[in-house]
Amino acid sequence: MAKDGNCSLEFFPPKSSAGLDTLLCQTLPALAALNPEYCSVTYGAGGATRDTTVDTVTALLELGYDVAPHLSFGSDDHGVIEGLIRRYQDQGVSRLVALRGDLPPGVDSEQQLRHASELVSFIRQATGDHFDIAVAAYPEIHPEAPGYERDIHFLKEKLDAGANTAVTQYFYNVESYFYFVDRCMAAGITQSIHPGIMPISNFANLQRFSAACGAEIPRWITARMADFADDPQSAHAFGIEVVSQLCATLIDSGAPPIHFYTMNQAEPVCTIARQIGLMEGGSKHAGDSALHQSVA
Ligand code: FAD
Numbered sequence: 001m002a003k004d005g006n007c008s009l010e011f012f013p014p015k016s017s018a019g020l021d022t023l024l025c026q027t028l029p030a031l032a033a034l035n036p037e038y039c040s041v042t043y044g045a046g047g048a049t050r051d052t053t054v055d056t057v058t059a060l061l062e063l064g065y066d067v068a069p070h071l072s073f074g075s076d077d078h079g080v081i082e083g084l085i086r087r088y089q090d091q092g093v094s095r096l097v098a099l100r101g102d103l104p105p106g107v108d109s110e111q112q113l114r115h116a117s118e119l120v121s122f123i124r125q126a127t128g129d130h131f132d133i134a135v136a137a138y139p140e141i142h143p144e145a146p147g148y149e150r151d152i153h154f155l156k157e158k159l160d161a162g163a164n165t166a167v168t169q170y171f172y173n174v175e176s177y178f179y180f181v182d183r184c185m186a187a188g189i190t191q192s193i194h195p196g197i198m199p200i201s202n203f204a205n206l207q208r209f210s211a212a213c214g215a216e217i218p219r220w221i222t223a224r225m226a227d228f229a230d231d232p233q234s235a236h237a238f239g240i241e242v243v244s245q246l247c248a249t250l251i252d253s254g255a256p257p258i259h260f261y262t263m264n265q266a267e268p269v270c271t272i273a274r275q276i277g278l279m280e281g282g283s284k285h286a287g288d289s290a291l292h293q294s295v296a
Pocket of ligand 1: 043044072116167
């Protein structure tokens, strides 16, 4: 699988073998024309998806994809994490996404590493320069952060600990990303900060999830979606239009390759990718009239 793609794709590990089959036999083939640089696979906080993450990573590797398993220490001890890292190394994995994760309530983390920067250091100590490590960044600032500049300071700490790049939490206000990148550069961060993009499909779910992770859905998007409450087709088209415009603005500004949160769905990522010229069969640019005509 070519490694020079112009985006990356994120999947969660399916719970069942039927779900994995769907991902491998339907979703991935539909997305393959995007030529992703790599596919990442999430990891349930506290190790909840340890086995299914490993199974999904293994299946993607067998198909020839460059895979970036997500990893967080949760309540696991250092030995468990090191075992997982070494297993990935032996399998030929060369990327990791290192995260703190969010422990479920009641899970004791007293003995564990507390911040993602410590996991980055741990990976570097265990495996040297083997892995290309990505970490999480928050243009609208992590909900627990003590302040805007402090959050950037802690992002720099993760990168200084040895991470190579950052991938952002999703956002719909493009100015938040541009301002964040400017402030990161002012703070001395030189690594790429890849925009994480969440297509809009199930808006009610998106609202719930956004409230929990501190990502803002602009009021005008919520209001327009309310207009389409009884018209799922128009809601879908509007979601495509909004996210395609967002991606086009990022690409035009020279942002590093986009990381798509696919939610294990080929659509709407494929349609967005066609709209912005990342995939054949669409308009070259989001400014093209096809995009503006997508919502009647
Ligand atoms: P950290 O970088 O440790 O930051 C967490 C908080 O601690 C921030 O508020 C930060 O400001 C603060 N902080 C950091 N260092 C210090 C310090 N030294 N002193 C005081 N405060 C500090 N979650 C999952 O469970 N599984 C996944 O697969 C997953 N994938 C993700 C992928 C991406 C691209 C993103 C953006 C998020 C992902 N998440 C995932 C969610 C993530 O785990 C949560 O947002 C989590 O709350 C923070 O993780 P982090 O790695 O950013 O933590």
